[in-house]
Amino acid sequence: MAYISRFTKYSIGKKIIMGISGLGLCVFALVHLSGNFLLLKGQAEFNAYADILHNKIPGFVAVELGLAACFIVHMWMGISLAIQNRNARPQQYAVKKSNTTSLGSSTMAYTGTYFILFLIIHLMNIKFAFLPKPIVDPSIDKYTVTAMVLAQPAWSFFYIISSIILGIHLSHGFYSAFQSLGIAGEKTTPKLLIAARIYGLVIAVGYSYIAVSMLMLHR
Amino acid sequence: MSASTISVTLKIWRQKNPQDKGHFETYPITVSTDASFLEMIDQLNGDLIVQGKDPVAFDHDCREGICGMCGAMVNGYAHAHEKATTLCQTHMRSFKNGEEIVIEPWRASAFPIIKDLMVDRSSFDKIIQSGGYISVSTGSAPDANATPISKIAADHAFASAACIGCGACVAACPNASAMLFVSAKISHLAHLPQGRVEGKKRAAAMIDRMDELGFGNCTNHRECEAACPKEIKLENIALMNREFLTAEFA
Incomplete structure (x- = not known):
């Protein structure tokens, strides 16, 4: 514990933890997306997948806890760094132009904060079947819950917007994580910048496609 | 080589001391396009001194782009808009006639303002x-290579x-x-x-x-x-x- 607190005392230590937790979340976003495509395959297939994840994989709870830890640590480090950044320039410029700042890089704090709120709502209505009133039937399956949510245009729209916002966050975050971990160089940086944009696009389009398809199928 | 001139409006951050709140002041100036950015401020300061006013304090030394002393935010860009160029090597020919030029000091809590455009680095x-x-x-003095x-x-x-x-x-x-x-x-x-x-x-x-x-x-x-x-x-x-x-x- 003392070692972690010494490591996170350094700005670079915080950035490295931010990068590791961020990459963990990046992997999760892709795995979650690929699993969710089974929603388009059918009810039986998706429910079988959900059953394997939650009931057949030993120690899956540990994976979920690890994921929760990644979210908490990523958020904690992000807030801590953002406070230091704000204090580093108490008086803003009257005129400030950007040369390289992208939509993703300039909105990280906002898109990150939005995503935390999204995550709470997402867990409420899919994982805990609260839509927004609770569904008491314990036998309700994951596919039906998801279909009930995404069949409503307002919810579907919410998921599409959230997917785009997440894609914007990751279009910078994916590159930034590698840079923070020291995995960047003259040759690798341009490739990482392109890879991050493609990754962000895949996430935004992939999740949006599922939301639109489910709306079309069930409305 | 014929020298032409341009007329620009300077909007410069003026701050008497670290405790002063600071404010912008506006100065119209006509200057040779061959003048460097710092020579333009020199000319302004000459005029201000003649008028009995306080000249604009700014950091400068070599004026060759190698010492690292000069620097200010010009129209929102550090060292003005030219790529890979210090402020002292920026020339007035890269500005447009009639342009408003906003000049501010570096702003960071680790670089407190001393006066006007001068910061403590x-x-x-x-x-x-x-x-x-x-x-x-x-x-001591090893052989080359x-x-x-x-x-x-x-x-x-x-x-x-x-x-x-x-x-x-x-x-x-x-x-x-x-x-x-x-x-x-x-x-x-x-x-x-x-x-x-x-x-x-x-x-x-x-x-x-x-x-x-x-x-x-x-x-x-x-x-x-x-x-x-x-x-x-x-x-x-x-x-x-x-x-x-x-x-x-x-």
Whole structure:
């Protein structure tokens, strides 16, 4: 514990933890997306997948806890760094132009904060079947819950917007994580910048496609 | 060569002392297009002195683009809009006739304003004092090439050593981070065998001092790299992070 607190005392230590937790979340976003495509395959297939994840994989709870830890640590480090950044320039410029700042890089704090709120709502209505009133039937399956949510245009729209916002966050975050971990160089940086944009696009389009398809199928 | 002139309106930050709140003042001026940006301020100051007014305080020294003393935000760009150019090497021919030019000091809590456009950059000196040097004995006047250094390592070290410590990276960074400066100094020494001996403790000590002095943190906007008059690369920050990790775990 003392070692972690010494490591996170350094700005670079915080950035490295931010990068590791961020990459963990990046992997999760892709795995979650690929699993969710089974929603388009059918009810039986998706429910079988959900059953394997939650009931057949030993120690899956540990994976979920690890994921929760990644979210908490990523958020904690992000807030801590953002406070230091704000204090580093108490008086803003009257005129400030950007040369390289992208939509993703300039909105990280906002898109990150939005995503935390999204995550709470997402867990409420899919994982805990609260839509927004609770569904008491314990036998309700994951596919039906998801279909009930995404069949409503307002919810579907919410998921599409959230997917785009997440894609914007990751279009910078994916590159930034590698840079923070020291995995960047003259040759690798341009490739990482392109890879991050493609990754962000895949996430935004992939999740949006599922939301639109489910709306079309069930409305 | 015929010299032409342009008329511009200067909107300059005026601040009497560190405690003063500061404000913008507007000055119309007609100046030769051959004048450098600093010569233009010299001309303005000449006029202000004749009028019995306080001249604009600004930092400058070599006026050759190599000392790192000059610098201001001009129309929102550190060292004005020209790429890889210090403010002293920016000329009035790169501005348009009738243009309004907003001139502000570097703004960062680690660079407190002394007066007008002058800021206190001694925080950079304090970071260097914390480890930006070699204290091991490297012998006296060795034969040339007695210590083998690859061309690639020498080029990387030289490119990083080109940093003049002007502070444009901090000024341009949305977070007022000094990581490009610190990483250039770490990288310059890390590529050379003489610098490697103290490499581990250097990174941790310099990063610790940088944090203490109240600079912000890099969020990889790359604004520092774009503003740097010596084109110091952002990859130096990745190297600094590797040095830090090596110091912690190796």
